[in-house]
Amino acid sequence: MHDDDMSYAVRAMRQSQPLVHCLTNMVAAPLSANALLAAGASPAMVDNPHEARATAAAADAVLINLGTPQEETVEAMREAVAGALDAGTPWVLDPIGAGTLPWRSEVALELLELGSPAIIRGNASEILGLAGGEGGRGVDSRHRAEDVMDEAARLATRYGTVVAVSGEVDHLTDGEEIVRLANGSPLLTQVSGAGCALGALMAACAASGAGPLAAAAAGTAMLTVAADRAAEGARGPGSFAAALLDQLALLSPETLAGEVRRS
Amino acid sequence: MHDDDMSYAVRAMRQSQPLVHCLTNMVAAPLSANALLAAGASPAMVDNPHEARATAAAADAVLINLGTPQEETVEAMREAVAGALDAGTPWVLDPIGAGTLPWRSEVALELLELGSPAIIRGNASEILGLAGGEGGRGVDSRHRAEDVMDEAARLATRYGTVVAVSGEVDHLTDGEEIVRLANGSPLLTQVSGAGCALGALMAACAASGAGPLAAAAAGTAMLTVAADRAAEGARGPGSFAAALLDQLALLSPETLAGEVRRS
Amino acid sequence: MHDDDMSYAVRAMRQSQPLVHCLTNMVAAPLSANALLAAGASPAMVDNPHEARATAAAADAVLINLGTPQEETVEAMREAVAGALDAGTPWVLDPIGAGTLPWRSEVALELLELGSPAIIRGNASEILGLAGGEGGRGVDSRHRAEDVMDEAARLATRYGTVVAVSGEVDHLTDGEEIVRLANGSPLLTQVSGAGCALGALMAACAASGAGPLAAAAAGTAMLTVAADRAAEGARGPGSFAAALLDQLALLSPETLAGEVRRS
Numbered sequence: 055m056h057d058d059d060m061s062y063a064v065r066a067m068r069q070s071q072p073l074v075h076c077l078t079n080m081v082a083a084p085l086s087a088n089a090l091l092a093a094g095a096s097p098a099m100v101d102n103p104h105e106a107r108a109t110a111a112a113a114d115a116v117l118i119n120l121g122t123p124q125e126e127t128v129e130a131m132r133e134a135v136a137g138a139l140d141a142g143t144p145w146v147l148d149p150i151g152a153g154t155l156p157w158r159s160e161v162a163l164e165l166l167e168l169g170s171p172a173i174i175r176g177n178a179s180e181i182l183g184l185a186g187g188e189g190g191r192g193v194d195s196r197h198r199a200e201d202v203m204d205e206a207a208r209l210a211t212r213y214g215t216v217v218a219v220s221g222e223v224d225h226l227t228d229g230e231e232i233v234r235l236a237n238g239s240p241l242l243t244q245v246s247g248a249g250c251a252l253g254a255l256m257a258a259c260a261a262s263g264a265g266p267l268a269a270a271a272a273g274t275a276m277l278t279v280a281a282d283r284a285a286e287g288a289r290g291p292g293s294f295a296a297a298l299l300d301q302l303a304l305l306s307p308e309t310l311a312g313e314v315r316r317s
Numbered sequence: 318m319h320d321d322d323m324s325y326a327v328r329a330m331r332q333s334q335p336l337v338h339c340l341t342n343m344v345a346a347p348l349s350a351n352a353l354l355a356a357g358a359s360p361a362m363v364d365n366p367h368e369a370r371a372t373a374a375a376a377d378a379v380l381i382n383l384g385t386p387q388e389e390t391v392e393a394m395r396e397a398v399a400g401a402l403d404a405g406t407p408w409v410l411d412p413i414g415a416g417t418l419p420w421r422s423e424v425a426l427e428l429l430e431l432g433s434p435a436i437i438r439g440n441a442s443e444i445l446g447l448a449g450g451e452g453g454r455g456v457d458s459r460h461r462a463e464d465v466m467d468e469a470a471r472l473a474t475r476y477g478t479v480v481a482v483s484g485e486v487d488h489l490t491d492g493e494e495i496v497r498l499a500n501g502s503p504l505l506t507q508v509s510g511a512g513c514a515l516g517a518l519m520a521a522c523a524a525s526g527a528g529p530l531a532a533a534a535a536g537t538a539m540l541t542v543a544a545d546r547a548a549e550g551a552r553g554p555g556s557f558a559a560a561l562l563d564q565l566a567l568l569s570p571e572t573l574a575g576e577v578r579r580s
Numbered sequence: 581m582h583d584d585d586m587s588y589a590v591r592a593m594r595q596s597q598p599l600v601h602c603l604t605n606m607v608a609a610p611l612s613a614n615a616l617l618a619a620g621a622s623p624a625m626v627d628n629p630h631e632a633r634a635t636a637a638a639a640d641a642v643l644i645n646l647g648t649p650q651e652e653t654v655e656a657m658r659e660a661v662a663g664a665l666d667a668g669t670p671w672v673l674d675p676i677g678a679g680t681l682p683w684r685s686e687v688a689l690e691l692l693e694l695g696s697p698a699i700i701r702g703n704a705s706e707i708l709g710l711a712g713g714e715g716g717r718g719v720d721s722r723h724r725a726e727d728v729m730d731e732a733a734r735l736a737t738r739y740g741t742v743v744a745v746s747g748e749v750d751h752l753t754d755g756e757e758i759v760r761l762a763n764g765s766p767l768l769t770q771v772s773g774a775g776c777a778l779g780a781l782m783a784a785c786a787a788s789g790a791g792p793l794a795a796a797a798a799g800t801a802m803l804t805v806a807a808d809r810a811a812e813g814a815r816g817p818g819s820f821a822a823a824l825l826d827q828l829a830l831l832s833p834e835t836l837a838g839e840v841r842r843s
Contacts, residue, residue, distance in 0.1 A: 085610065100385070102388075102420070124628050124652050298555060299554050300553030354817065368681045558818065559822050
């Protein structure tokens, strides 16, 4: 993937203001919606089974986040994935807690069997868990991204998808190429739902028509370059979270291209 | 409506600290509760069918927001509206996504058939959708408030209610008079749930004993004048959202009266 | 309780980064998760019946908050309490609205019958309601902490627990000793979910191995000393809420020990 592909994805996203249908968790919902708005996309947070299929079919991208699943929202997720697949809408899976929590692990695999997402995003433990290994403790990761890239690549190949593993250095792979992005602040780990917002931004970029690897990289670069800038004046996680939204809105594709660090 | 009626509604709300029963969506719930607290009201976020009727009957105002309805919360909404009507408590309907999403459109109409709300608040597409026209895309509006005021007036007359249409210039009507308020910042459109918080503030003002048109105007003026002031020092939507709550708390009825712009 | 016990609880919590399983309400979930992260703990917000028991058993502490209960989350709460009791994991009950709202009052008592929590946290009206008296209006308290300490002590003795009553002066009792802590800002009452975050912090401190009275005091001291410092530069509740998270992260056990005020 060239840096140009990433810049293209961001620029195209900004111009098209994609409608991103989010089925996400109750902790991350406000930050995810605000991150999408700040980045220039438009969130639709419809998570009931009656309306999820039509919303997904009408949206430009769909995000499925398994943070706080309930029977009714899981049913809505099934509908949304079906609607996205029918309409050719790219969808992103964020399998929070996969590998640790059996019920949602099954749900994640069931959704993957419906058809391939454009991107699977998680931390190292979740990716390992989804690939069949042992997961983490809670939502934190006890593995590093670089240590699970064999499993990530196999997962990417099995489902024909891009797997994005968050970590100190973010690792993204389509099963062949590995993209490593090294921006971001430790403060991101102190903001609940920052990873979930990242999944939402990837979905927004996946709507741009750029390939999924470029979209995953573009979303990652947006959040982490904004985080670099937000961390500069922050006193702690509260002021950082507000500044992160400010910086997402201020970020130009040119700034992004100049500040993103591949490693 | 005289400006004095609007000032009266704000002053009476501040003095009585009304209990506002909110059945709202998972994205907007934190901001709505915080906006009510900042403005001097007291939120009660009870959205289960067991307790909604009694809570609505005991509250000073009820807000029904259809952002992320589920079977159980919709049942709670039915109970809350029934409880509000029994007790003579004013209620406000925010029909997010009406006209676009069939299930919630039916729910909105079903609630309206139970009895009239004091205020219906939405963007132009939602008001058009509720009045029987074609709605918007997601939760954004693709119509302007000024273009749907005939439909808004018919809706107001049909249900004996006030219809408040948010837009660059906010338009409010009781079916006869149209009030136009021109404060507010574009940053409001980048804060998820700002419109939902507006519905909550209208409900708080409707509890004041002022008429519903004055209450809708008072809620609108509070949010948009606070937004004008918050936008001054804001770097983007994150710092703006925090400043918006600060300014809601700092706002005096006198400042409001001096800065509100009718057009 | 000695001040040293409180400092020990904070220091031990910081070192062990406890996993706190929160079953809480949709308004307070983001702030509670962020407060835990800022304070150095790790939140797991799993509130479905399929996964709640195993999560509670694997966690270091469990928080049950009755702010917006639904059938499915209440079932998850039963599972979580059972899992916590089986595993010897301390759990904290925050009975929002108890005494005012009959359904959740029954749920609270049913959970208490499963086995004793380490701590029950509420405002004066909720504690009175849970002890069998008349509750409050909405989620606000119309009683003062100091006026309900007889009932609090009886409740503590009945269930072999610590009862923490929030107020202008926070009162905590294990049925024998009463600890009074006098930090905190009126701005805390203007931030929705601040009390819920306090319950989460108490749960984090209860995981430290300190006794429950010290844990309740440590959680209270953390939130209220951070609030004192956050209030200094705040313009209103929005900037205060961000600063509160900053200060929670900045707070050292030494600062806490130096600034906590017992009365």
